[in-house]
Each structure stands twice: as structure tokens, then as C-alpha cells.
Amino acid sequence: MKTKRIKLLALPTLVWMGALFVLPMILMLVLSFLTRGTYGQVVYQFTIDNYIRIFDPLYGLIFWDTLVVAVLTTVFSILCGYPLAYYISRLDKSKQQIWLLLVMIPFWINFLVRSYAWVIILRSQGVVNTLLQWLGIIDEPLTLLYNSGSVLVGMVYTLLPFMVLPIYVSLEQMDHRKLEAAYDLGATPLKAFWHVTLPMTKPGVVTGSILVFVSSIGMFVVPDVMGGAKSALIGNVIQNQFLSARDWPFGSALSIVLMLLSMLLILLYFKATQAGEAKEGSA
Amino acid sequence: MKRFKSLMVGVLSAALAFTAVGCSSSSGGDAQVLNIYSWADNFDPDVIADFEQKFNVKVNYDVYGSNEEMLAKIQAGASGYDLIQPSDYMVATMIELGLLEEINKENVPNLKNIVSTFQTPPFDPGNKYSIVYTWGITGIAYNKNYVKEQPTSWNDLWKDEYKGRVILLNDPREVMGMALIKNGFSNSSTNKTELETAFADMKTLMPNVIAFDTDNIKQKMIAEEAWIGSVWSGDAAYIQAENANVDYVIPKEGATIWADTMAIPKGAKNKELAEKFINYLMDPEVSVKNYESIGYSNPNEQAYPLHSEEYRSNKMIFLDPADIARAEWLVDVGETLQEYDRYWTEMKSGR
Numbered sequence: 001m002k003t004k005r006i007k008l009l010a011l012p013t014l015v016w017m018g019a020l021f022v023l024p025m026i027l028m029l030v031l032s033f034l035t036r037g038t039y040g041q042v043v044y045q046f047t048i049d050n051y052i053r054i055f056d057p058l059y060g061l062i063f064w065d066t067l068v069v070a071v072l073t074t075v076f077s078i079l080c081g082y083p084l085a086y087y088i089s090r091l092d093k094s095k096q097q098i099w100l101l102l103v104m105i106p107f108w109i110n111f112l113v114r115s116y117a118w119v120i121i122l123r124s125q126g127v128v129n130t131l132l133q134w135l136g137i138i139d140e141p142l143t144l145l146y147n148s149g150s151v152l153v154g155m156v157y158t159l160l161p162f163m164v165l166p167i168y169v170s171l172e173q174m175d176h177r178k179l180e181a182a183y184d185l186g187a188t189p190l191k192a193f194w195h196v197t198l199p200m201t202k203p204g205v206v207t208g209s210i211l212v213f214v215s216s217i218g219m220f221v222v223p224d225v226m227g228g229a230k231s232a233l234i235g236n237v238i239q240n241q242f243l244s245a246r247d248w249p250f251g252s253a254l255s256i257v258l259m260l261l262s263m264l265l266i267l268l269y270f271k272a273t274q275a276g277e278a279k280e281g282s283a
Numbered sequence: 284m285k286r287f288k289s290l291m292v293g294v295l296s297a298a299l300a301f302t303a304v305g306c307s308s309s310s311g312g313d314a315q316v317l318n319i320y321s322w323a324d325n326f327d328p329d330v331i332a333d334f335e336q337k338f339n340v341k342v343n344y345d346v347y348g349s350n351e352e353m354l355a356k357i358q359a360g361a362s363g364y365d366l367i368q369p370s371d372y373m374v375a376t377m378i379e380l381g382l383l384e385e386i387n388k389e390n391v392p393n394l395k396n397i398v399s400t401f402q403t404p405p406f407d408p409g410n411k412y413s414i415v416y417t418w419g420i421t422g423i424a425y426n427k428n429y430v431k432e433q434p435t436s437w438n439d440l441w442k443d444e445y446k447g448r449v450i451l452l453n454d455p456r457e458v459m460g461m462a463l464i465k466n467g468f469s470n471s472s473t474n475k476t477e478l479e480t481a482f483a484d485m486k487t488l489m490p491n492v493i494a495f496d497t498d499n500i501k502q503k504m505i506a507e508e509a510w511i512g513s514v515w516s517g518d519a520a521y522i523q524a525e526n527a528n529v530d531y532v533i534p535k536e537g538a539t540i541w542a543d544t545m546a547i548p549k550g551a552k553n554k555e556l557a558e559k560f561i562n563y564l565m566d567p568e569v570s571v572k573n574y575e576s577i578g579y580s581n582p583n584e585q586a587y588p589l590h591s592e593e594y595r596s597n598k599m600i601f602l603d604p605a606d607i608a609r610a611e612w613l614v615d616v617g618e619t620l621q622e623y624d625r626y627w628t629e630m631k632s633g634r
Binding site for chain 2: 143229247
């Protein structure tokens with residue numbers, strides 16, 4: 001009786017997900033086995049050529065480049081996000097709320113607008129260069145934009161909240177008595193952090209990493225706006241299939257492969273982190 | 284052709300469309316409705332308001348950000364639109380796919396006002412399905428502060444002194460087309476060796492490129508981030524108005540000419556009203572008002588003497604006939620588009 005009622009409550013969401021998530025997915029899978037017509041229309045003729053085309057070494061290299069960027073983004077997000085989450089979790093409750101609000105406020109502003117704001121800050125006549133020149137630190141404007149460094153800055157900036165919030169939640173849920181126990185037993189703050197806090201907040205780091213990784217692997221706006229559209233990441237290649245090459249079947253095939261690849265990597269990541277946990281548990 | 288801006292405007296106009304629907308249903312509204320699907324800011328709002336008043340009709344104006352977006356919506360069918368504005372190559376594609384209605388010439392007598400060359404464009408000779416609305420040429424915009432000698436050739440973009448300062452349109456056909464023209468080939472070549480030559484040439488240009496950009500190329504030239512690059516004539520006029528150091532030239536090898544057109548999608552409910560509107564826009568006096576507001580080149584020959592001195596003396600809007608003669612249309616390359624896309628991807632992957 002009770003579960004039935006709960007099921008009823010979940011029904012709208014299930015229908016919603018079914019219509020907007022599962023259906024497009026099926027559509028994409030079907031499309032990926034169809035043929036592109038001469039004028040870019042979809043021809044209903046079965047083929048696996050779209051998948052064979054992906055084995056062109058060029059696309060392999062692009063998948064690799066995309067992975068490197070996604071992994072770097074995730075690592076830098078942990079390095080920047082963990083200390084911030086840790087700091088916030090140590091504040092008074094009222095101050096915590098202000099800080100959490102500050103972390104989330106950028107979400108209220110359109111993501112494209114925020115990326116262009118970075119362009120205004122970093123461009124050759126931008127805020128940073130003008131300030132440095134005015135202070136006499138540099139003579140010529142520095143090239144801060146349109147390279148792989150600025151793409152990374154943009155990606156980490158955009159995705160950082162996805163890392164901070166889950167880590168903050170697991171820091172909040174941590175049992176502080178265990179930390180006190182560690183201190184009582186003579187652990188240095190560093191040791192206590194390494195052996196108590198870090199392992200206990202691992203679920204937050206894992207969740208944050210997956211959110212950041214998955215979001216960055218399909219990203220195409222940041223490389224376009226902050227990288228000057230000079231690099232080809234897989235998200236850009238897919239976008240081009242729909243917006244310039246008019247090759248929906250190939251774009252769909254690339255999307256399917258990208259999805260399978262990220263699912264595989266997440267699975268491996270889960271396995272690796274769980275294996276670590278099991279070892280700790282038995283020790 | 285103004286993707287970013289149009290995205291923003293798209294959201295706004297969608298919101299407005301909802302309120303508009305609300306209004307018309309409450310007032311009963313027996314007026315005929317013309318549904319336009321076009322680029323953002325493509326009409327003077329006053330010109331539309333005048334049309335509504337004069338013919339006692341209502342105009343709905345939705346916007347798209349790319350030809351492909353528009354194509355997808357029209358192809359899906361029952362879009363409800365009466366007038367669309369596909370670009371040149373897209374007209375050819377839509378004709379092939381049977382997505383356009385033939386325009387009834389009897390309803391558009393003002394067609395005779397259009398410059399004769401635009402009455403026989405290669406993508407639709409004889410204006411059976413489309414009439415040129417705005418047009419321009421992709422030439423070289425350059426900043427005189429950094430580019431001391433006036434460029435004459437596409438070769439100038441390859442000069443070492445412009446390392447990291449060249450900007451290009453973020454469009455495979457435009458960029459490959461430029462490299463093809465530079466090497467003496469057609470901008471719509473489907474010849475493998477020619478494409479290979481153009482691609483190899485493009486690879487050597489990459490160290491000079493600061494960015495590929497279509498939506499925001501104007502800002503990058505105005506803010507002097509880029510010194511020189513391939514820019515649409517209409518955008519160049521906009522840039523020069525904001526930064527007087529920027530000038531514009533059409534290289535001696537030739538360049539790509541483009542146009543956005545007026546066309547009627549298959550199955551349009553108000554075809555005659557759409558034709559009435561097309562004819563109205565080609566009225567010389569209406570077109571003067573319209574084009575001076577939107578700042579694009581007017582294809583209406585009868586309107587030339589009526590334009591303001593400022594508009595007429597702008598060489599980026601009133602392009603030199605000799606330059607136009609050297610310009611070449613992009614035509615649909617069919618299956619070769621996949622090759623273009625692969626070269627484009629390889630170029631950007633830096634390998």
C-alpha cells in the first residue's frame with residue numbers, strides 16, 4: 001500500500017525522464033545506424049559506417065585530448081574545491097550559509113555570459129593586463145587567453161561548485177569525535193587529516209569528481225569562448241556534426257561512443273575507489 | 284549569421300511570443316497573422332509596425348541562430364511559419380529537399396527593383412523560390428595601428444609579424460573557401476587534390492591564428508585583440524563605426540559572397556500575405572528605412588538614390604562593383620561536406 005503510493009508520487013518524474021531522457025537516447029541510437037543523404041538529410045538505410053569512421057586515428061586522438069582535459073579539470077577542481085569546502089565547513093553556521101550562497105550565486109547567471117566575463121577580464125586590453133600595465137609590472141600585454149591554459153581555467157571555474165558542494169556535505173556529516181580521538185591519541189593535524197578526515201570524506205570527493213568529469217568531457221562552450229575555438233575536443237566535433245557538417249548519424253555515433261566511454265571510466269573509477277575502501281576495512 | 288546575439292534575443296522573443304498569443308486571443312483578433320522565422324535584428328521594427336498598420340495584419344517574429352537550426356525545424360514539418368530567411372547555400376539545399384514554395388511573381392512586382400545580378404544567383408537562378416534580402420562579402424578587416432601597409436592579398440594573413448593576431452570565421456566552408464581561393468581554386472571545390480592543397484596551406488596559418496569566431500568577431504577586432512582577419516563586410520562596417528582604426532579590403536584573388544534571402548516554406552498557411560510582405564520590403568522607400576536601420580547592404584537598385592550620403596559613402600555597405608565581380612558564391616558540396624568537416628577537425632586538432 002505504502003510503496004504503491006510512493007510509486008504514484010514518483011510517476012510524474014518517471015514519465016518526464018522517459019519522455020525527455022530515454023526517448024532521445026533511443027532516437028540517437030537509431031540515428032547512429034542510419035545514413036547521411038547528399039544534402040545532409042537522414043536516409044533510412046542501415047549502416048555501421050558511422051562507427052567504422054570513428055576508428056580513424058584522428059578521432060582517437062581527439063578522444064584522448066578530451067580525456068586529458070577532463071582529468072586535469074577534475075584534479076584541479078579537487079585541489080581548489082577541497083580546501084574551500086573544508087574552510088566553509090569550519091565556519092559558524094550563519095557564515096557557512098553566506099559562503100555556500102556565494103558558491104552557488106554564479107549558477108544564477110547564464111553560463112555563456114560568465115564565460116564572456118572571463119574574456120573581458122583576461123583579454124589583452126582586459127582588466128588584468130590593464131592593471132598590471134598601470135602598476136608598471138609589465139610593458140606588453142600578456143597573452144592570457146585563447147590557449148589550453150585559459151580553457152582549463154574556464155572549465156575549473158565553471159565546474160568548481162559541483163566539487164565543492166558534495167565535499168562540503170560529507171565534511172558536514174563527518175563524525176568529529178573520531179577526529180578528536182585521533183588528536184587524543186597524539187596525531188598531528190596533518191596526520192589526522194590524512195588518516196581520518198580524508199578517508200571519511202571520500203564519498204564526497206568521488207561524487208564531485210564524477211560530476212565534474214562527466215560535465216567536462218562533453219564541454220564545447222568553454223573551449224570555443226575561452227580557447228578561441230582553436231582546439232578540437234570531442235564536444236566540439238559532435239557540435240559540428242549537427243551545426244555545420246549536417247551529419248546527424250555520425251554525430252549520434254560519436255555521442256554514443258562518448259557515453260559508453262565515460263560510463264566505462266566511471267565504472268573503473270568506482271571499482272578503484274571501492275577496492276581501496278575494502279582494503280582499509282580489512283586492515 | 285549573428286548567433287550569440289540571436290540566442291539571447293530568441294529567449295526574449297519566445298517570452299514575448301507567449302504574451303502576444305495571450306493578447307490576441309483576448310481581443311478576438313480576426314486580423315491575419317504573418318509568422319516570420321528569421322535571424323535576430325533582421326528588420327527595422329518600425330517597418331514591421333508600418334506593415335501591420337497598413338494592411339491590418341499581425342506579424343510574429345521568431346529567430347534562429349543558424350541555418351541548420353532553421354532547417355531542422357522546417358524539416359520536422361508543420362512549423363507554422365510563412366516566411367523564412369535561409370542563406371544562399373541553404374536555399375539550394377532546401378530546394379533539393381522540396382522544402383520551399385515557388386514564389387508567385389505576380390504578387391511581387393517590386394522584384395524588378397532588385398539588382399539584376401541578384402536576380403540570377405547560382406543557388407536559385409531566376410528567383411523561383413527565393414529573393415536576396417541582405418548580402419555581403421567576406422574580405423579582410425585590419426587595424427591600421429598594427430598593419431602598416433594595406434593588405435592586398437589573402438597571403439598577407441600568413442605574414443610572420445601577425446603571429447597570434449589573425450582572426451578567422453568559425454566556419455569550415457568560409458575558412459576552407461578562403462584557402463581555396465588563395466590557391467586559385469573555387470571556394471566550393473570538390474576536388475581532392477585542391478582540398479588537400481588548401482588544407483596544407485591552412486595548417487601553416489595556424490600559428491598566426493588567435494581565434495576562430497563568428498558571433499563575437501566584432502568585439503575581438505574592436506578591442507584590438509586581433510589585428511587582421513576574415514570578416515563579413517556588414518560586420519566590418521559595424522567594427523569601423525566602433526573603432527575608426529579598422530579598415531576593410533577585398534583581396535585581389537577574390538572572396539566569398541553570401542546572402543540571406545526571403546523564402547516561403549512548403550505548406551505555409553499565409554503564402555499570399557508572405558508575398559505581400561516580400562513585395563512591401565522591396566518598395567524603394569521602405570527598403571531605405573529598413574536597411575539604414577539594420578546596417579546591411581541593400582540589393583534594391585531603385586533605392587540607391589534615396590539613401591543618405593553616410594550610407595552611400597560607406598564602402599563596406601556600398602561595395603565596389605569590381606570587387607563584387609571577383610566574388611564567388613558558396614554552393615552546396617553534397618557529400619564532400621564530410622571531407623571539409625574532417626579537414627576542419629584535423630586542422631583544429633593541431634596534428
